[in-house]
Amino acid sequence: MSAFIKLTLQEVHSLSIKVLSHAGFGQAHAQAIAKMLYTCQLDDCQSHGLFRLFMCIETIKAGAIDPHILPTVNATDASIIHADAQGGMSLLAIDSAMPKLIEKTRKHGIAALVVNRCFHFSALWPEVERLSKAGLVAMAMVPSHAWVAPAGGIRGSLGTNPLAFSWPRLGQDPFTFDFATSGFARGEIELYKRAGKPLPEGVAIDKHGQPTTDAQAALDGAMLTFGGYKGSALSIMIELLAGPLIDDMTSLESMAFAAGTGGAPYHGEIILAFDPNLFSGGKVVDNDQRAERLFADIVDQGARLPSQRRYAARARNLERGYVEIPQQLHEDILKLTVS
């Protein structure tokens, strides 16, 4: 068990800015990335918090990213916003397009944000949760690299292809989930590898297509989707919606494009937003209560709603003003500021 150290919330942010600026990211990108890392670390999401600084730095080192390029945002009369990251990180493009997505959704009832040509390393729940804070329902999907075998297959064709969803709850934190359609998130496997722990059964195959619990063998082979052929079908859906639909790469193409250089995958992202007011004919309060009765029935029988642990961590960390991260992680990050 590794030791943990305390970082104030201010330190989480300033450490990220320092590392990202030192690595060469322009100020606008460094701010957008640091905000995302802060948001995840605040909720104790260790796999998508400061730990992701390594991937950001590896992405710079891989040499394909433009760390200064500014995104363009193009909203037509249609219900689609096109944000072109132009070979930069995804987050600044999303930040730039978010107000237009909210405006378009309130006007048309449903709208989509398409993000193209971006490097992507982040969790999706902050984006859908942000839309729910504006009163909207939201879904987000991305491909990644072809690390995941389809049901019945023996090698990677699919990405970890996360699906995030958020539902606004009046007067409280939204109902939000964000899960990889692989049995495990890639970032989790990397944490298992760092910790030297075996994976659970049934989440990965080795490079020969055989089941494995070894994290490195899984990284060299392929992961499996969750939920058998249904999870596999869902993963293929995400490939199609966040790839060919939006004129951007599949996980297979993204992996071929990267050619083993490491860093964040390069591909697109799709975010859908729904306005409960226009969908329900103005009956938002009635239907909020309807949803709350469902949530209550789930919780009353001892089941948990997703994100509750995350919200509890957020409340605690905000109150005490600091987060805890593994000491080794902190030491490794500090090296990034001088190398």
Place this chain on the structure above:
Amino acid sequence: MSAFIKLTLQEVHSLSIKVLSHAGFGQAHAQAIAKMLYTCQLDDCQSHGLFRLFMCIETIKAGAIDPHILPTVNATDASIIHADAQGGMSLLAIDSAMPKLIEKTRKHGIAALVVNRCFHFSALWPEVERLSKAGLVAMAMVPSHAWVAPAGGIRGSLGTNPLAFSWPRLGQDPFTFDFATSGFARGEIELYKRAGKPLPEGVAIDKHGQPTTDAQAALDGAMLTFGGYKGSALSIMIELLAGPLIDDMTSLESMAFAAGTGGAPYHGEIILAFDPNLFSGGKVVDNDQRAERLFADIVDQGARLPSQRRYAARARNLERGYVEIPQQLHEDILKLTVS
């Protein structure tokens, strides 16, 4: 193993019309329902073909449906079409709204069809497949009755909550799937019960919250979702999108409304449609090829794409001009025309 008999394609349709008319459905509804049963039976979907005539008849007998009422369709300037079935079966409402959904999607890039106040018994793949035949990508979702326990729960809160998706493939049948987010479809469990076969492990709990493989005990208790907490989260998403978002019932409310009277559940439905042309900036052909490379990579490693068995059955049955159904089923259906 029960014997099968042959029914010509014409007989599949005329037998449905005869049963539905005899039961009291108006001509427009009988035609819409018969078309759906034919579509499913043609593809050898035994659980959603002629077998569903029993549920249609039980729905009439339960007394809550209006078998003659015509739906209304209301398209605003927004990207949402509202179809109100007004207490009738869903299918006529969907048929009536489909052209407007296609038109709206081609105009705005993304659009939604909301169907309210409908009795619903049918598979979703015919609806999304129809949209793909018009060149669109489509998703469809419905709640049902609260037969399914959430992950970590001990009783039903969620419906079987199917998710259907379809992607148009240039020059060939679409990539289409339609799966229940329960481990098993309710209709499949009923077929197990009729056949006296035990269920697989891990798909159901009894009324005391304990695992069971007995079909009747599962019908009296609750099913489980596929894929653990991820499948459970997906099922809750479908409850919210096809219920409170569209001002219609959750599976809990639908079950309470039915109050054990049997027949098809009464609730809403949501269908989303995406225009690949507007999403991809006109690059439909390039991105069709991109999707085909993904499909080829999946098939080349020995995995299967969903719906291929169904398309093969369709081609075979269309060529030979008949389908095969269990003899016992046929005898039971014939009784419906005289009772």
